[in-house]
Amino acid sequence: MSNLVEIRWHGRGGQGAKTASLLLADAAFNTGKYIQGFPEYGPERMGAPITAYNRISNTPITVHSNIYEPDYVVVVDDSLLDCVPVTAGLKSTGAIIINTTQDDSTLKSKLKDFDGDIYTIDARKVSLETLGKYFPNTPMLAAIVKVSKIMSEEAFLADMQGSFKHKFAKKPEVIEGNMKALEMALQNVKKIN
Amino acid sequence: MSIRERLSGNEAVAVAMKQINPDVVAAFPITPSTEIPQYFSTFVSNGTVDTEFVAVESEHSAMSACIGAEAAGARAMTATSANGLSLMWEMIYIASSLRLPIVMSLVNRAVSGPLNIHNDHSDAMGVRDSGWIMLFSENNQEAYDNTLMAHRIAEHKDVLLPLMVCQDGFITSHSIENIELVEDDKVKEFVGTYKPSHYLLNNKEPIAVGPLDLQAYLFEHKYQQAEAMRKAKEVILEVSKDFEKLTGRKYELFEKYKLDDAEIAIICMNSTAGTTKSVIDKLRESGVKAGLLKIRVFRPFPAEEIAKELSHLKAIAVLDKADSLNAVGGALFTDITSAMFVNSCNVPTVNYIYGIGGRDTKESDIESVFVDLQNIANTGKIDNPYRYLGLRK
Numbered sequence: 150m151s152n153l154v155e156i157r158w159h160g161r162g163g164q165g166a167k168t169a170s171l172l173l174a175d176a177a178f179n180t181g182k183y184i185q186g187f188p189e190y191g192p193e194r195m196g197a198p199i200t201a202y203n204r205i206s207n208t209p210i211t212v213h214s215n216i217y218e219p220d221y222v223v224v225v226d227d228s229l230l231d232c233v234p235v236t237a238g239l240k241s242t243g244a245i246i247i248n249t250t251q252d253d254s255t256l257k258s259k260l261k262d263f264d265g266d267i268y269t270i271d272a273r274k275v276s277l278e279t280l281g282k283y284f285p286n287t288p289m290l291a292a293i294v295k296v297s298k299i300m301s302e303e304a305f306l307a308d309m310q311g312s313f314k315h316k317f318a319k320k321p322e323v324i325e326g327n328m329k330a331l332e333m334a335l336q337n338v339k340k341i342n
Numbered sequence: 343m344s345i346r347e348r349l350s351g352n353e354a355v356a357v358a359m360k361q362i363n364p365d366v367v368a369a370f371p372i373t374p375s376t377e378i379p380q381y382f383s384t385f386v387s388n389g390t391v392d393t394e395f396v397a398v399e400s401e402h403s404a405m406s407a408c409i410g411a412e413a414a415g416a417r418a419m420t421a422t423s424a425n426g427l428s429l430m431w432e433m434i435y436i437a438s439s440l441r442l443p444i445v446m447s448l449v450n451r452a453v454s455g456p457l458n459i460h461n462d463h464s465d466a467m468g469v470r471d472s473g474w475i476m477l478f479s480e481n482n483q484e485a486y487d488n489t490l491m492a493h494r495i496a497e498h499k500d501v502l503l504p505l506m507v508c509q510d511g512f513i514t515s516h517s518i519e520n521i522e523l524v525e526d527d528k529v530k531e532f533v534g535t536y537k538p539s540h541y542l543l544n545n546k547e548p549i550a551v552g553p554l555d556l557q558a559y560l561f562e563h564k565y566q567q568a569e570a571m572r573k574a575k576e577v578i579l580e581v582s583k584d585f586e587k588l589t590g591r592k593y594e595l596f597e598k599y600k601l602d603d604a605e606i607a608i609i610c611m612n613s614t615a616g617t618t619k620s621v622i623d624k625l626r627e628s629g630v631k632a633g634l635l636k637i638r639v640f641r642p643f644p645a646e647e648i649a650k651e652l653s654h655l656k657a658i659a660v661l662d663k664a665d666s667l668n669a670v671g672g673a674l675f676t677d678i679t680s681a682m683f684v685n686s687c688n689v690p691t692v693n694y695i696y697g698i699g700g701r702d703t704k705e706s707d708i709e710s711v712f713v714d715l716q717n718i719a720n721t722g723k724i725d726n727p728y729r730y731l732g733l734r735k
Contacts (some may be wrong), residue, residue: 171518174348174518175348175518178348178520182522183519184348184430184518184519184520185517185518186517186518187512187513187516187517187518187521188407188516190459190460190512190516209520210519211480211481211509211616211617211619211620212616212620212705213481213514213517213613213616213617213703214613214617214702214703214704214705215704217704286567
């Protein structure tokens, strides 16, 4: 089971964490993997904390439960650091990726119980510069691919180009911005510890 | 060559329905099965299927429309969950007693109340004696495959009973996973066309459907229903063999996973079986002889066949995702223990009620059941067979 990668997404309703988890599942599927992508459904409403999950493996996946000991955690909204135990069960060999502009020392003190790697990205800046609007899920999707290395960046970008063509068939004008968001995000992820 | 895809359980069922292209689909949306009629109505609008889609105002009407369509001689399908099935209750029994082979996708969800939209099996267990064939599915693949086999089983001349394909709400219905699809033309050939022997729109043979049936004949008609259910086992196996020839995927009345040489075993249905397989693989690495019997066909209940597979075990746990609130145990537990008693299979057996209202079932929960089973196997002692798994105290 050592090839199994488990990812937990924390976001707020409306930010697209669920969509990002499904897009990641799609991209990994297209590179030949076995995948699971599923949200934890609750009393969903705009702004409420939500969780989504991915399992990615070279062999068939039979487990059907939520993920309690993830390899990676993606935090789409850094206000969740103050109210959701985002590092719960996160493996010390793994990493957390946070969409934030908070300074490194603040983040380190908030995550002082976590021994693994901490990565940050300013997804708001990436999104506003490339899309003109705040859609944090596209940059965060690129960030988790970069950190987890579940596929090469080239394969990921090529696959996303295809996905966006399909997804935005009726809005082709947004494809270029989304591709730029991915490319810029791949460059903007930084490790802070 | 099969088609490698990734679909949620609901998408998988909708695709199967598209490939089957039934004459009529009548449905009313209810979480978590809503996506099935939603996707299907898109296929109707796009002209991908030529099905008559009846957007009814309630589930009672959905089942009534299916009954009307099938009685007229058409092939009808529907999908629902939980309280939607509750509202169909009256018509559920009428569908089976009129011997109408309607196919339903039941995306399992807790029946209210209090209100809960998440998975357990209380909806399915409520209709377990209504005369419907009930197939359970571990994942999207099995939900798809069972749906493709459904009409062949239900419409068989020795059966003529309605059939429901169950899968776990949200856990598999809303999880995107890999799946192997069968090509459209092969599905069409496998499923075949529906040629009912007797139907209302046959002007050469005027018939009445569902007239008054009093002391003189109702007993005999109920016996015929029971006979059909008994014969269904053989038909299910036949159709499953043909399906294996088509796809290479083998289905029987139940699946044995590392059961033949096991000392302790879990019996369960739907998605928890997958989680149990993963736990068994880990336990086997440390030398624990754990196994699984996963129920696929819950109605007809393969009592004799199951009992035969259990006699070598030292301890068994039956997992029920619905509490029968009868002070005895869950429905699967009472069926299994009854099957064991009647077939002289005497193995210590306990029941766990689990996963109620969507309570997540973790690998550690399943591990704890196997630990309990090891203790029972070692000591032969069962203090209380009616237990709970994952209940907060």
